[in-house]
Amino acid sequence: MRATHEATTACRGMLALLIIAGGAWVEPVFAANQDASAQSAMHTQAAYEVEQMSFPGGMSGVVLAGTLTRPISSGPTPAVVLIAGSGKTDRDESAYGHKPFLVLADALTRAGYAVLRYDKRGVGQSTGNGRAATTLDFKTDAEAAVHYLGGRTDIDKTRIAVVGHSEGGTIAALMSGDPSPPAAAVSLAGMIAPFAEQIVTQEILTGRDAGADEAYDREVRAYYAKVEAAARVDDDPQRFARMQAISAAWNSEFSKDAADRNAAAESLLAMPKFLASRWFQTYLKLDVPKAIEQGEIPVLFLNGSTDHQVAAGPNLTLARLALGRETPLRHTQRLPGLNHLFQQSASGSGEDYAKNTPTPSPLAIGAVIQFLNLALTKQ
Structure with a gap:
């Protein structure tokens, strides 16, 4: 069934918020949802x-503001x-009435771990310019959080x-290969x-969610x-001019009544500023498998x-190849x-978010x- 334009917009907004809107700096979208009120009472x-x-x-x-939850203990505790994910994301990763990181932090703390979650640069109570930051800049913030806890x-x-x-999962994977890495890393739907x-x-999978056909692919x-x-x-103005031309051509491909118009209008190809951003350029150059191999x-x-945003197949396949040999301490899991969002969803469509x-899901939290x-048990 073809998605409405409003539903397509919501899906693409979530796509940009959680996956690849570092350059577009998309605002979170909230919806009335019992999940949020229930989660807010957890602490x-x-x-x-x-x-x-x-x-x-x-x-x-840059000063990052966050929340540290810690088990009541007489001695030093392990921590997480x-x-x-990308975009203008707060410490709870709030979106669509959900607060995934609040839920995850609660479960991990009850399991015996101190948990630090923080507002990203320029979000909430954190300072700094998140709009100008790349994935590697956000990686330095995560490293600073580990250093602070240490x-x-x-x-x-x-x-x-x-x-x-x-x-954030991509960043965790990159950190696993650092010269001074954390004690362990988990990539949840990392690219x-x-x-x-x-x-x-x-683009193809989310386009199909909006009713696009093979011609769109x-x-x-x-x-x-x-x-x-x-x-x-490398020249910023020249790169932007080229992306404007590409986006203009893309928009002209689909007339007002074209079958794939809704999907095309919400496509990232319609966002020249995002395509020309340093964030986008940096992400293109990342070699995540190499970092995994080094770790x-x-x-x-x-x-x-x-998952229609970070498809399990190609990403887990590359992770397995980079690992070389899977063990209980270095492995993939589908x-x-x-x-x-690690919700139960047979369709995988963003409309479910x-x-x-x-x-x-408790299944993901349990894993x-x-x-x-x-990984963190004392030997």
């Missing part, structure tokens, strides 16, 4: 400590840093893990496959070949089988019937806790 019922705090970010002048006497600095979602390939898959592939070439131009720490790559609860319990 008041929690049998753990809650601390509102701030710490230096990964760039001079949560790394949010300096606290109530945290076991030898057992600090990172858990990232979407772009491991080359961005130039994955963005095409993403071919157009997407043809245009992204032009986008990839133009994105590699030795425990790492889990977790994807939902119905969760059946879960979408990009605002409707489905719980977010994330993360099981892995961390193994």
